[in-house]
Amino acid sequence: MPTAATGSRSSANGSSASQQNAAEHDSALAPGEVLLETAENPRPGLRAYLAVKRAALLARRKALRTDPPTAPHRLRARTSAEERSGVRRIRIRHHQLLSDSPPDFAGYDLGPASPEIQLGVLSSCLTHIFLIQAADLRIPLDSLEVEVEADQDPRAGQKGFEQVPIYPHNITYTVHLTSPASKERIHELHETVERACPIYNLLTNPQHISGRVVLTGSPEQI
Structure with missing residues (x-):
């Protein structure tokens, strides 16, 4: 089951940094609205970022109301196998990631394997949604880290392990x-994140995937 660990930290001079960020982004807020809850001597850094995050979130919502989208976005990722090494180069927009296998699988360990990347994607998405929802709910955070673990059995599918998932x-x-926030507010944040996290919900709900094979240089599909 997912768990959330909380603590409390403080440092001097943090409140002035938080107030400065609030003043810088007042234009994105309603009159009298406060960006974040405040605690005495808050630690600067992540709280300051959450102020920026909230301003961006409000501006994004305003833009969507002004010019609402008319169709869903189509997301794309493309992976090619490198010659000689077999390293998988993942291209997403203008970004590139490397995925590789350990030496015992004819790899060079130049990057994480695909299942590891999937866990990283989940942890990254959860982290981002925690930031978004904390900013939206005005819950101050001083540090945030999400750790994801899973089992994968190399014996899966072999004799005697036919029922083990691959x-x-x-x-x-x-x-x-x-965070200095109360346990009740952290619980509220946690529940909101699970409702709003795209990758968490992708993995917890059945999905349909369709695929095809195209022969290079031929109109034929398999």
């Missing part, structure tokens, strides 16, 4: 965060 399973995540 995919990562028993997935768990733990959120390590520091």
